Amino acid sequence: MKPFKHYDVNTLDEAVSALQNFAGKAKIIAGGTDIVGMFKDEVFAERPEALINIKTIPNLDYIKEEDGMLKIGPLALLEDIAHDELIKGKYTALAEAARRTASPHIREMGTISGNICQQCRCWYFRSPNNRFNCIRKGGEDCYAEEGENRYHSIFGNVKDCLAVNPSDTAPALIALGAKVKTSKRVLEIADFYEKEEPKKTTVLDDDEIVVEIQVPQPAANSKSKFEKFAIRKSIDFPIVNCASQVEMDGDTVKSARVCLNAVFANPYVAQKAAEYVVGKTLDEETVTAAADLALQDAKPLTKNAYKITIAKSLIKKTLLACK
């Protein structure tokens, strides 16, 4: 691993200021479970000069309900979110997603803000020593298209990039209608992810950091559910995951949000599925039709058509669990 500068900061303002000083050549480090691995593997031809460590900022790991919403500090650990009684009870999908992220050790280090900002796991992108200078790194090719794409996008590319977003918590937060408060603005989490430019995962500017996750309190008669399909139960990134939140009105659905992940460059909001179930009862037939609709636009690659089947199954499972 090449040497780099490492700054401990005491406040968010200091962090922002440090980012500005490095003018795009510094990155934030919190749990470090993602960025340190990339440094070790020399994933990028050129990598940041400095890491700005925000773990040293006090009191940013809170989980609290306030102002009619759940507020989560950027340094809240995934393990704490997974086991928080409040989140388990009311924001179930988020607790389940955090619980299924990585392994206990990594959850004890990894933070919620890191989890939603993490880079894709595309093995061409992550190949050590920048072996494949792909589109996401400023190159011209996506090597997955004709290569090993068993874990890649089933909903097409973003400027030819076929990588997928691997976060488990992101689809749960989207299903729960969360917002991301940054040092500059407040964004719907669905808008937090960069849609046009594969070189960026999120829309965060170089000097912008996540300062809070805000989740609106769910309506009284609503439920949420997260499901993940991965090869291992113990530790794995998702092949597909899915979160749904459904508000019921008697036996019928009043409103729903469904989000898949690991199927596209960004978390994929299954709008058609959500719209289809509104006004209907959540039975096998309805959720099957909803899942089929959601995957209608899927464009599988040479080796990943099976992900469509799995995605449908997870949509069905999460919706049925919200009954």
Place this chain on the structure above:
Amino acid sequence: MDKKKLGIMEIEPLVRDRYIQDEFNLIGKRGISRMCGKEKAGGRAEYTRDVQLPGMLYCRILPSPYAHAKIKSMNTEKAEALPGVRAVLRYDDPELADKPLYGLETKFNAGHLASDGQAFYHGKHELAVTLEQWKQGAGRVLDGVAWWEGHPVGAAVAADTPELATEALGLIEIEWEELPLVLDPLEALKPGAPLAAEEINNRNNIIRKLKVEHGDVEKGFKEADKVIKFDARRRPYTVADAEPMSDVIQWKGDNVEIWAHQQQAYDGKIIFGMKMGIPLNRIKLHVPYQGSQFGGGGNPMMHHTHGVHIISGILSKRTGRPVKTFYDRKDNFYNLSQDTDCHTSFKVGFKNDGTITSVKIDNICAKMGQYGIDHFEENTRIPNLALNYLEANINVAPAYWFRCEQNHNALCLSLVIDHVAAALGMDPVEVSLKNDGAEGRDMEYLSKFKVEHGFPDRDSLAEAIEMGKEAFDWDSKWHAPGTKMLPNGKLHGVGFTWDHEWDDTRGTACAGVLMHCDGTVDILSQKSDDGLNAMTTHCQIVAEEMGLKLADVNFRFFEEVGFQMMTPDGSCNLAVDAYCTRNAAREARQKLLEYATTPVKVLEIEYPAAFPEHHPDDLDVKDSIVYLKANPDKNVPVAEVVKRAVLNQGGTRAPLFTWNWHRQGRYGTEEGRHRLTRQAYFAEVEVDPETGGVDVKTIVNINDVGKAISPETCEGQQYGGDYMGVGRALAEEVIYDPKTGVKLNANLIDYKVFTMRDIDETVNLLLETGMGYGPYGLNGIGECIATIVPGVIGNAIYNAIGERVDDHPMTPDKVLAAIEKAKAKRGDVK
């Protein structure tokens, strides 16, 4: 002349221990802690990577970025000029010219080529290349041509820090000539395919051919009531061991010290000595704890074993400083063995009652595979067998044995039995017993051996199956394939398989037993820290035999003491080695009792013995106390006995020392491996028909270990083998980019080794029939579980779906495809 006293090792046939005590104090006892447990679990165990010497340099070797390429020119000036870089070793260095990696010339390894298994002995073996070319196939210590991505080629850099060494590698300017590559063995065999390594074979990509025929397969097919054909595939998987490879070499004047991360470290020393021209008595070997190699450090001709020794050695000699050469996690994935891609086709004939009359196997493997027929030859009564084996070279990481190489052989046997059972609608247990070469009805040579050696006539496979059926509740759980859906919507499946694997019969070892003047004992032997809890079990054996407390025996096997264990093979531990410790301990006990009854005379003064009036036969030892059998109240501590024996002879002389060696079998001479470890495995799975996900709910293992010295250790092996086996079955696969041959999952996230959290329940039961060739009738258990479990998981998945997924690993895409196929056959409306 007593040849044994002279140390002449005659080749002995396998022996069977007729002496089995009825009662033991320590052997077979539960609750004995692992002697290395606290050190390892507490983080205090020292591994090769932990070794730090004053002034030590760190060496990194250049990994090839290409799967097949030649170095046209290389400029190392910038690397050499980097401050902190102390030496750069180039591939064209004259000192490397006479140092190919091939290391089989040591007499200790002679015959490795011929030790593959039964098939080899009966086969018409043909190297498609010359032997010299085959040897070249191992490559060179540092080459100018890369045969796979990550191949250590070009240069090695020794620098003050690991970071500097890595930085210096980046400063080396290389002009590469990229060469066409081939990644699939079937493609490699097509006419006009790119040559994977023209240095080995410049005509085609064939390395070996093997033809075997027992009986007459065509006649067998004619006699059959039914004949079936099917194909199977095992995709490549790799070692994925915990501690990446490293070594440290310190060259001091005319002497050299080696710290080795290696299974056969003494072989490594011999090869290093031969290649570097250093007498063995000038090389001191240290073998620290080994971070679970899974057999990956087992071959002295691989780069990661003696290749790194040569590099560290040359650089240490040149710099005058100790040099640690180390792989990082990626290098470890690049260069340690992988088990190869096997495409296997079967034709099987059988009677309506399940008796198999004929099996024909066509097997194409990449690099170095397993034949596929060995377990039929060794473990069944099937009279007609034929094999066509073809080995193709391709541009992927080298292949060699690890985690027991019998995986594919075990899978082939398991597949044939289960396919036959399915074709007949029979319970696979019945088909297995019909065709098993069980006790008393084995192949001729094995039956003869067992009669000659006094084995009881006992069908331990049938016993194992009965135990397993009961523990698993097989009779009520088994159902016709594809017929049971659970209330949770998942498909329920159960599977059974069996094998007689793995009890490696061959090996040689020597060990000493040394008692200090306080009555405590050191076991003297150097041994790599693999094998099953060897540190503790050898102490149990010595303490048992000598009548000592376990705490009075120690076995720190890290340093060279003149005796070695587990040479040359890594597959045998107690089955061979324990003869040495046991026999040396027995001799030591006898000496101890002689001391107890013999006065010591120094000059004119005679010191009385502890038991002056008695003969050694009158005495016994228990809990480190020597006592009179007829009157146990008359007793003297062992420490007192030895103290008297050496009282006036100075503290420098150990009072008691014995040693023993044991050699069992010889490579390439037996008619086959004497497989005695009968075992039966049962598994229960739930398959999600919507996702193709497989939940392994229960695995029941029954292993006839002959005699368990440490039952918990055996059970630990069963448990560990279960999850490793399930990982092999469902996930483990080395994935290459099809265009470039770059390994895409050379890390422990994307290469999926299963963990203890990935399977629900394992039931690990031991059967102890005493029918092993090891001391106390023990058999061993080390390698068999993880090789057999993939078969039983596959059978359970078939039972759940009703359609086979004979392409391992059985990933969700393949499981879903099989489910679709089953639905289509049943005519389900989607």
